[in-house]
Amino acid sequence: MGGSSFRTGDVDEARQEIGARYYANTLDVIDTRGRPFAARLDTVRLGPLMIGDVGCGTDVRMRFGELGAFHLNAPQGGTMEVRQGRSGRRLLATPEEAMLLDPAGETFLDRWSWDCRSLSVKIDAAxxxxxxxxxxxxxxxxxxxxxxxxxxxxxxxxxxxxxxxxxxxxxxxxxxxxxxxxxxxxxxxxxxxxxxxxxxxxxxxxxxHPGGPARPAPVKRATDAVRACPEHPFTTTELAALARVSVRRLQESFRQYVGMSPMAYVREVRLERVHEELRAGDPDGLSVGDVAWRWGFTHPGRFAAQYRARFGETPSRTLRG
Known part of the structure; x- marks a missing residue:
């Protein structure tokens, strides 16, 4: 984990730095009182999180594409006005109420007030x-x-x-x-x-209020292996060996503690990874077939049916956003 501080009075430099640390963006000053632009970014990367203390010193607006990550804005002062997604619903972040943004949906920061220094946290969705x-x-x-x-x-x-x-x-x-x-x-x-x-x-x-039984060690060993490398061509026999139990014991444990068979779990994790990649991908540079193959789906028709049943839309629809 390392921290980094950045200061600039140049709008283009700030736009590039915010893009490098958070998301690609457009940035415009909309202040009408002549306050000077003075961006500050004090940020820390902690694994899947980017935590920052961010401000601009004057009223600005910004535009982003899909963020691809969850994002929290918690002002210490001032306000942030944001619209996100097709509905264009307006959100307001204040020192009393933070806003949480979704990975999906085009994002517009209509007004970031001059007096708003915000805790700005990017959280990896996966x-x-x-x-x-x-x-x-x-x-x-x-x-x-x-x-x-x-x-x-x-x-x-x-x-x-x-x-x-x-x-x-x-x-x-x-x-x-x-x-x-x-x-x-x-x-x-x-x-x-x-x-x-x-x-x-x-x-x-x-x-x-947790109340269910804890996942036993053999099941955890198997699920950890799947989540670490879901594209691997797992079999129930291989997962049982990794879990250090018999095939029958593994199947019974999965039904009891996971609610599905071991191979259904493998499919579920793979579908989630495909969904996340398609949602964050560029429709002009990404192929649904290539993504599906990369995550272990070798039968296109079967994959498409499973994907639609799981997410309620076709893979190509997810990619197009």
């Missing part, structure tokens, strides 16, 4: 979903979407934002302990866990 599965002990069985509003005046929202700021401040100050591998990984998991407990989503109550 990493957050993997963390949710690890906490649930099974695949979520649906697309992970987060509520767009997060109360940061109290409770879990305030705790999470405070924690994220502390982690970033420690890294920027050269905190050697926070940068140590033994500490960095637990910090990543704690931040992902905390966001899943703080934000609204269909599985939050289950996470807040």
């Amino acid at each position: 990493a957050l979903r993997d963390r949710l599965e690890a906490l649930l002990g099974r695949p979520p069985g649906g697309r992970l979407t987060l509520g767009t509003r997060l109360d940061i005046t109290r409770g879990p929202g305030l705790s999470w934002v405070t924690f994220a700021r502390q982690v970033a401040a420690g890294a920027l100050a050269g905190d050697g302990l926070a940068g140590h591998e033994l500490v960095a990984r637990p910090l990543q998991e704690a931040l992902l866990n905390g966001l899943l407990l703080a934000a609204e989503h269909p599985w939050r109550d289950e996470l807040a």
Whole structure:
């Protein structure tokens, strides 16, 4: 983990730096009172998260494509006005209420006020979903979407934002302990866990009040192997060997603790990876067939049917956005 600070009064330099650290963008000054543009980016990369303290010193607007990641904006002062997706629903981030943006949907920051310095956190979508599965002990069985509003005046929202700021401040100050591998990984998991407990989503109550049986070690060994390399041509026999149990025991354990067979789980993980790649891909430079093949689907017709049954649309529709 390493921190980096950047300052500039040049709009083009700021646009490029925000693109390098977060997302490609257009950036325009819309201030009418002559305030000078003065961008600041103090950022820390922590595995699947980019945590930043960001401001522009004057009123600006920005435009992004699809973010491809979850994103949280939590102002310390001022406001941010954003529209996202086809509906164009307006979101407002304030010092009392942070906004959470979805990976999908074109994003417009209509006004970033001159006095708004914001905690700006980019969260890798696949990493957050993997963390949710690890906490649930099974695949979520649906697309992970987060509520767009997060109360940061109290409770879990305030705790999470405070924690994220502390982690970033420690890294920027050269905190050697926070940068140590033994500490960095637990910090990543704690931040992902905390966001899943703080934000609204269909599985939050289950996470807040866990009650089901823990996933046993053989099942965890098998699911970890699949998630690490889902494109591998796994067989039930190979997974049983990795889990160090018999095929029959593995199948029974998967039915009990995962709710599906081992090979159905392999297919589920592969479909998720295809979905994520298509959603983030360029329709002009990406082939559905190539993506499916890369993740282990060798029968195009069967893949298309499974994909549509899982996500309610064709793979080409996902790619076109």
